[in-house]
Amino acid sequence: MRITAEDVVWSAAGTPVVRGVSAEVAPGETVGLLGPNGSGKSSLLRCLAGLRAPDSGTVRYDGESVRGWDARRIARRVAFVAQEGGADGELRVADVVGLGRTPYRSRWRGPDAADRAVVDAALDRVGLTALAGRPWKALSGGERQRAHIARALAQQPRALLLDEPTNHLDVRHRLELMELLAGTPQTVLVVLHDLSLAARYCDRLLLLHRGRLAACGPPADVLTEEQLAEVFEVDAVPAPDALGRPSVAYRGPLRPAPPPAGAPAPVPVSRSVPDEK
Numbered sequence: 001m002r003i004t005a006e007d008v009v010w011s012a013a014g015t016p017v018v019r020g021v022s023a024e025v026a027p028g029e030t031v032g033l034l035g036p037n038g039s040g041k042s043s044l045l046r047c048l049a050g051l052r053a054p055d056s057g058t059v060r061y062d063g064e065s066v067r068g069w070d071a072r073r074i075a076r077r078v079a080f081v082a083q084e085g086g087a088d089g090e091l092r093v094a095d096v097v098g099l100g101r102t103p104y105r106s107r108w109r110g111p112d113a114a115d116r117a118v119v120d121a122a123l124d125r126v127g128l129t130a131l132a133g134r135p136w137k138a139l140s141g142g143e144r145q146r147a148h149i150a151r152a153l154a155q156q157p158r159a160l161l162l163d164e165p166t167n168h169l170d171v172r173h174r175l176e177l178m179e180l181l182a183g184t185p186q187t188v189l190v191v192l193h194d195l196s197l198a199a200r201y202c203d204r205l206l207l208l209h210r211g212r213l214a215a216c217g218p219p220a221d222v223l224t225e226e227q228l229a230e231v232f233e234v235d236a237v238p239a240p241d242a243l244g245r246p247s248v249a250y251r252g253p254l255r256p257a258p259p260p261a262g263a264p265a266p267v268p269v270s271r272s273v274p275d276e277k
């Protein structure tokens with residue numbers, strides 16, 4: 001499914017957060033959504049997932065505006081995985097994953113054999129089959145994360161939108177998830193903070209800076225030394241890793257430029273002598 005943002009604007013409490021973003025994710029593409037903390041990634045992702053109505057601009061699925069669509073219609077197209085998804089502590093893992101079938105069920109019908117088969121397949125894809133009967137509250141953070149991804153897969157969407165899905169995962173599960181996302185036929189838009197992971201697994205990257213699209217394109221075109229300095233404020237270079245795969249090497253955070261010679265000395269932040277009362 002093709003997801004299109006046309007000049008999307010979204011504000012929180014009167015402050016613009018997403019400032020006129022136009023971008024497209026093509027059917028089957030795996031696209032990384034990058035940017036520093038607070039740059040508007042989650043807010044844009046929620047607009048694209050139909051969870052927030054933009055103040056202005058249009059979100060389209062396969063060319064059709066989603067404005068006014070109900071949750072069920074959207075959930076048959078798009079599955080959203082939040083940064084910290086919750087669930088009722090009394091549920092079992094398979095029940096949480098089974099919530100992904102909700103858009104296909106009437107209110108009066110429980111899960112049938114076909115639903116259970118989809119849930120089993122989703123649990124298998126994230127390696128959680130052995131934990132299917134375990135209480136939700138007994139899971140570790142990484143296991144919950146994988147269960148939420150299984151819930152999204154059980155939704156059988158045409159597109160997966162994921163907000164930092166790797167943040168609780170150990171190295172192996174992180175790599176497994178990225179392979180799953182890169183290999184799935186569905187359209188994927190995924191927020192990532194690990195630039196090397198994004199460079200390696202994503203077809204294209206969208207780079208947000210202060211709510212605007214600073215760059216978009218193949219990883220090598222987006223993760224340039226200049227963009228890394230300008231947007232992320234780091235001294236870094238795109239450099240293949242030891243196995244020759246795309247990666248980013250960091251020298252460190254960028255330091256503010258030293259004041260020119262003759263400039264007044266900076267005011268000290270702390271005082272050694274307490275203020276007189």
Ligand SMILES: Nc1ncnc2c1ncn2[C@@H]1O[C@H](COP(=O)(O)OP(=O)(O)OP(=O)(O)O)[C@@H](O)[C@H]1O
Nearest residue numbers: 012013017035036037038039040041042043044208
């Ligand atoms: N509902 C809200 N009310 C007030 N401010 C909000 C709201 N949602 C987002 N913001 C603000 O908008 C800015 C962008 O937030 P957003 O969560 O979209 O950023 P992000 O790029 O996903 O950040 P991070 O990498 O830290 O998760 C932040 O300054 C945030 O505090």
